[in-house]
Amino acid sequence: MSYWEFLGEYGIRFVSGAIVTAEQTVPASALAIGIPVVFGLMRLSRSFVIRSAAIAYIEFFRGTSLLVQLYWIFFVLPLFGLTLEKFAAGFIAVGMNLGAYGAEVVRGAIRSVPHGQTEAAIALNLSPATRMRRIILPQALLIMLPPWGNLLIELLKGTALVSLISVADLMFAARQVNGSTFLSAQAFGTALIVYYVMARLVVTPAMRATERVMASRLGRT
Amino acid sequence: MPEPIAAQPKVRLDRVTKRYGDLVVLDQLSMDVAPNEMISIIGPSGSGKTTILRLLMTLEQVTDGIISIDGEPLTHMPKNGGLAPANRAHLRRMRTKIGMCFQHFNLFPHMTALQNCIEGPIQVLGMSKVEATARAMDLLAMVGLEEKAGEHPVRLSGGQKQRVAIARALAMRPEVLLLDEVTSALDPEVIGEVLQVIRGLNKKYDLTILMVTHQMGFAKEISDRVVFIYEGKVEEAGAPDQIFGDPTSERTRQFLSAVLEAG
Ligand SMILES: Nc1ncnc2c1ncn2[C@@H]1O[C@H](COP(=O)(O)OP(=O)(O)O)[C@@H](O)[C@H]1O
Ligand SMILES: [Mg+2]
Numbered sequence: 001m002s003y004w005e006f007l008g009e010y011g012i013r014f015v016s017g018a019i020v021t022a023e024q025t026v027p028a029s030a031l032a033i034g035i036p037v038v039f040g041l042m043r044l045s046r047s048f049v050i051r052s053a054a055i056a057y058i059e060f061f062r063g064t065s066l067l068v069q070l071y072w073i074f075f076v077l078p079l080f081g082l083t084l085e086k087f088a089a090g091f092i093a094v095g096m097n098l099g100a101y102g103a104e105v106v107r108g109a110i111r112s113v114p115h116g117q118t119e120a121a122i123a124l125n126l127s128p129a130t131r132m133r134r135i136i137l138p139q140a141l142l143i144m145l146p147p148w149g150n151l152l153i154e155l156l157k158g159t160a161l162v163s164l165i166s167v168a169d170l171m172f173a174a175r176q177v178n179g180s181t182f183l184s185a186q187a188f189g190t191a192l193i194v195y196y197v198m199a200r201l202v203v204t205p206a207m208r209a210t211e212r213v214m215a216s217r218l219g220r221t
Numbered sequence: 222m223p224e225p226i227a228a229q230p231k232v233r234l235d236r237v238t239k240r241y242g243d244l245v246v247l248d249q250l251s252m253d254v255a256p257n258e259m260i261s262i263i264g265p266s267g268s269g270k271t272t273i274l275r276l277l278m279t280l281e282q283v284t285d286g287i288i289s290i291d292g293e294p295l296t297h298m299p300k301n302g303g304l305a306p307a308n309r310a311h312l313r314r315m316r317t318k319i320g321m322c323f324q325h326f327n328l329f330p331h332m333t334a335l336q337n338c339i340e341g342p343i344q345v346l347g348m349s350k351v352e353a354t355a356r357a358m359d360l361l362a363m364v365g366l367e368e369k370a371g372e373h374p375v376r377l378s379g380g381q382k383q384r385v386a387i388a389r390a391l392a393m394r395p396e397v398l399l400l401d402e403v404t405s406a407l408d409p410e411v412i413g414e415v416l417q418v419i420r421g422l423n424k425k426y427d428l429t430i431l432m433v434t435h436q437m438g439f440a441k442e443i444s445d446r447v448v449f450i451y452e453g454k455v456e457e458a459g460a461p462d463q464i465f466g467d468p469t470s471e472r473t474r475q476f477l478s479a480v481l482e483a484g
Contacts, residue, residue, distance in 0.1 A: 119280050120327035124341035124393060125316040134344065138331045217331075 006186045010177045017173030018194050024091045024159040024169060025198075031095025032102050032155055033148075039099070040106025041132070054103065061100030067161050069093050074165045090162030090169075098155040105151065109144035110136055142214055149207035153199045160195070170194055229292055231256040231429040232277065232397060237286035239272050239453075246272050248453040249286065254397075254431060259423045261440035261461075262433045264450035265476060270433040273450070274399040277431070278321045279312050290318055290397065317345075320395030324402040326382040328374040334361060334385045335370040338392045346393070353392070360388035364418050380411030384418055391426060398422070400432040412436070419443070437480055441465045449473045 001009075042054035061069065070093040074086060084092065113136050121131040163172035174191035178184050230253035239247040246269045254260050262270050275281045276288060279295065287304070288295045297304040298311045307315070329337050338357035342348040348356070361367050364384035374382055383403050390398060400419065404412045416439050423430045434440050440447055440461065447464040449457045449472075457470040468474045 114327075116323060116325060116327040117329065119278075120323065120329070122280060122316070123278055123319075123321040123323075123390070125313060125345045126341065127313070127345075130344050134340065135329055139329075142331075 001183070003186060006181075006183060007190070010181070010187075010190075013173045013177060014170065014190055014194060017168065017170035018198065020168050020172075021156070021159055021170040021195075021198070024087075024094065024162055024167065025156050028091040028095035028098070028155055028159060029152055031092065032098040032151065035096065035099030036102030036104075036106040039103035040110065043103060043107045044110060058100045058103050061097050062104075066093065066097045066158055067164065069097055070161055070165060086162075086165050086167050089165060090159070090167045094155060094158050094162065098151055098158060101154075102148070102151055105144050105147045106140070109140040109147075112143055113139045142211075145207065145211045145214060149204060149211075152203050152207065156199055156203060157195060229256075230254055231258070231291060232431070233287075233289045233292075234273070234276075235287045235289070237273075237276065237288060238284045239269070239276060239281065240284045246453055247276075250450075250454055252448060252455055252458070254429055255445075256429055257423055257427065258445045259430045259443060260432065261444040261447045262431060262450060263435070263437070263440060263447060263476075264456075268450045269453040270450050271401055274321065274401050274431060274433060277397070277399055278319055279307075279316060282306070290315060317393075318396045319399065320390035320393055320397070321399040322383065322386045322390050322401065322403050324405050326374070326379075326386045326406075328382055328386055328389070330374050333371050333373055334366060334377065334388075337374075337385060338389045341389070341393045357388065357392050360391050361385070364388050365414070378411060379407045380414045383407065383415045387415075387418055387422075391422075394426075395428065397429045397431070398426075400430065400434070402433050402435065404434070404436060435480070437465065437477070449476065451476070 039054045039057055042050050043058070045051050045054075070089065073084060073093045074089040077084065110132075117135055117139065118131060121135045126135065159169060160171040163169050163175060166172065170191055174187045178187035181187065232252075232254040234250055234252045236249040236251055237247055238245070238249055250269070250273070252273075262273065264270055272281065276283055277295070283296050287297055293315070294304060294307070295315050296307055298307050299305075328334075329340065332340065335354065335357055338360060339348075339350065339353035342353040342356060343350060346353075358367060358370060361370050364387055366381060366384055366388070369377060369381060369385075374385070377385065387403075403419070404415050407415065416436065419430075419432070420443055422428060432440070432444075442461075444461050446458060447461050448455055449464060449468075449470070451470075451472050457464065457468060457473045464473065465477065468477065
């Protein structure tokens, strides 16, 4: 069977798998962007309790394996009365995990805005909240976009693990095709190519475009 | 000219000490500034000049001593008959009287010159965008940059940036303006345009100005009083003619001759 015949026969399965992967990636990305803003700011809070809560979250999700977290959310939480459907369990685990990394990106970006910006804002008597919202965050955003691009690609690739709780994503499709045809090279080779295309031809250009738009809004062009 | 100290000084530093760990930066420094006075603060690098301004802008806290504006403590507030360190609400209220320009401008790079100048008036003073823009455009015209209102700081020269920074500070209508070596980061050929803006500013806007500077000629020309700081203390203060023409302190004399030799 040529590769073209293989694609003709099983291509549709990879397509529907890729669609599920995209469907996992989008809400997981939303979580992975929303969580860091909240936790990154909490991490910089004056309150010890708030700071500690953020550190605990970040440490837990960065220090333990995504696969184990996924299994916890899907298999263990129900024992405590919280049952999630596998699709939701998948993107929540991936989003919360990558969100912990994102929180460090947000914190790092905020801290890399020169201190003179804060001082100038104090000299204008801006309130702490206004300083953050109007002066620091807009500048931090530009700094954090490139690392965000990398994180979102990690996230896309990380979604492959949801196939292990039987979410019918791209990896799941590859494993099924492999199981029924034993054409491992074709099955997993196709998965590799599709992940690569999604990362490099979708996520990366989208991030570059966002960076360009942001930069021109901020007068940096 | 004798020292024109009014009954109620605009700014008073009363035995102010600032330490960083073991390093004593200001050592029981006392100094009064009269309303509308234009004071130049000179002295060797590291003598504590910037620290004086940063304490006044409440960017740093005093280790000891009291700073007051119009007789009201800046760094402290009355509490149970004594004085307690100022809380945030007190600091924010007192800051309405004070503005500052920095050596490296610290303009907001993501905002145009105009946006830099209306941010404070809108966010802090609660002005409408129309009102704030009118005020800001007047000030940008005053500093000669009306036509640069829509430019972001990256597109401005150093001298233009510092003039925007002055307009931005003035847009808040401060009563006390702090200028920290505002020409030190500039190319020589644009220093004049910034000095030209500062000249007469205290009279035009009813300001009390404390200016840290290395421009001795300019300090001599426009100051009401010159204060020479040495190792965290006021070594000598007086009229510009006296300080530059006939300093009483040997250290002042040495400093001035070193500066004048260096050009
Ligand atoms: N945040 C700080 N921590 C430690 N030392 C500082 C700090 N800020 C200033 N200093 C020290 O205080 C001294 C006076 O600094 P500064 O007021 O900037 O001097 P000047 O403006 O007269 O050159 C210097 O020795 C400087 O190194
Ligand atoms: Mg200095």
